[in-house]
Amino acid sequence: MIVTTAQLYKVAYKKFAVGAYNINNLEQSMGLFRGCIQSKAPFIIQLSKGARNYTDKRMLEAIIRTAETIFPEAIFAVHLDHGDEATCYDCIDSGFYSSVMIDASHESFEENIAITRRVVDRAHAKGISVEAELGMLGGVEEDIKVDEGHACLTNPEEAVEFVERSGCDSLAAAIGTSHGAYKFKGQQSLRFDVIEAISHKVPGMPIVMHGSSSVPIEEVERINGAGGKLDPSARGVAENEYLPAARLGVTKVNIDTDGRLVWTRVHREFFRDKPADFDFRPPGKIFMQAYADFIAHKNEKLGSAGQLDAVRASL
Ligand code: G3H
Ligand code: 13P
Ligand code: ZN
Numbered sequence: 001m002i003v004t005t006a007q008l009y010k011v012a013y014k015k016f017a018v019g020a021y022n023i024n025n026l027e028q029s030m031g032l033f034r035g036c037i038q039s040k041a042p043f044i045i046q047l048s049k050g051a052r053n054y055t056d057k058r059m060l061e062a063i064i065r066t067a068e069t070i071f072p073e074a075i076f077a078v079h080l081d082h083g084d085e086a087t088c089y090d091c092i093d094s095g096f097y098s099s100v101m102i103d104a105s106h107e108s109f110e111e112n113i114a115i116t117r118r119v120v121d122r123a124h125a126k127g128i129s130v131e132a133e134l135g136m137l138g139g140v141e142e143d144i145k146v147d148e149g150h151a152c153l154t155n156p157e158e159a160v161e162f163v164e165r166s167g168c169d170s171l172a173a174a175i176g177t178s179h180g181a182y183k184f185k186g187q188q189s190l191r192f193d194v195i196e197a198i199s200h201k202v203p204g205m206p207i208v209m210h211g212s213s214s215v216p217i218e219e220v221e222r223i224n225g226a227g228g229k230l231d232p233s234a235r236g237v238a239e240n241e242y243l244p245a246a247r248l249g250v251t252k253v254n255i256d257t258d259g260r261l262v263w264t265r266v267h268r269e270f271f272r273d274k275p276a277d278f279d280f281r282p283p284g285k286i287f288m289q290a291y292a293d294f295i296a297h298k299n300e301k302l303g304s305a306g307q308l309d310a311v312r313a314s315l
Helices: 005-012 026-038 049-054 057-070 085-094 109-124 156-166 192-201 217-225 239-247 257-273 281-302 308-314
Strands: 018-022 043-048 076-083 099-102 129-134 139-141 144-146 170-173 207-209 250-255
Touching: 005 018, 005 076, 005 129, 005 250, 005 308, 018 076, 018 281, 026 043, 026 057, 026 281, 043 049, 043 057, 049 057, 049 076, 076 085, 085 099, 085 109, 099 109, 109 129, 109 156, 129 156, 156 170, 156 192, 170 192, 192 207, 192 239, 217 257, 239 250, 239 281, 250 257, 257 281
Parallel strands: 018 043, 018 250, 043 076, 076 099, 099 129, 129 170, 170 207, 207 250
Antiparallel strands: 139 144
16 A cells, blocks of 8 residues: 555654665565565655666556555555656656655755755645755765765754755755765764754654665675675675664665665576576576565664554554
8 A cells, every 4th residue: 555655754753764665677676565565564665767767657657556456465655766856746746656855965055945845835735745855975876976075964953944944844864874885984883963963953853864775795795706896895884773763763764775786696696506597587586585585674674574553553
């Protein structure tokens, strides 16, 4: 059942985090639904501009609608990830999305507020909620690359004014993470001080953590053992930091890269071990189960596993 993102946040806020997983194709979708049913977790499916253009946005919508009938017990929201203004309007007008993210964080503070306000007005008129970003994460997202020198953490004082003037419903905050596989070198940790300060200054506002993949070293080693060339010093967010962050107000946790690593590991190992094979269905089947297990594991770490009944009761 597709619900609003706000309905999920209401149950989760300061108790657990809802996993927001990017999907691009059929196999990921099947794995995502299976994994969330397996772990009895509510979830958010998010589509980036790149995902919507990979085949055709209608193809992804059809996959999601069909998955909804194949898995009638699933409870989830559908979200646009890192939208620009035009894509937000397209999603709002489509009537399919529960929420959109307007990402104008690379603009000036004033411009970010102005753009976000316009999107909020259009979205709220249709009962759709809006995630907006303040501060800038490092790493690569869609066509924007932010090097570490230009990344900047969210200023909690500014967050108060931003939320008030923009009218956004959730705040994507820069709290020490970055997108992609190369987040940290060596020791890593979230900026709990910044999370706490935002939560204190803007009570009740769900905080969204982008760049939340953990980039497991075992996964990187297996990929490299099967012919990959990933930097083995790559580190992501420690999974045991998800729940403490959730209890401080991080209510949506965005994970994409880790799922791509699962895909890469399964396919590299499969074709390494069976170099004469060319049917893509056997590795596809392995991937769907591996992805389902990966999602169930993440939901355990986020605290969303086992929350399906609580969410159903709250609807
Ligand atoms: O933050 C970006 C997400 O990982 C989506 O990536 O734009 O390559 O689909 P994408
Ligand atoms: P990762 O690259 O850490 O998976 O982050 C994904 C993300 O933030 C999607 O918006
Ligand atoms: Zn992101």
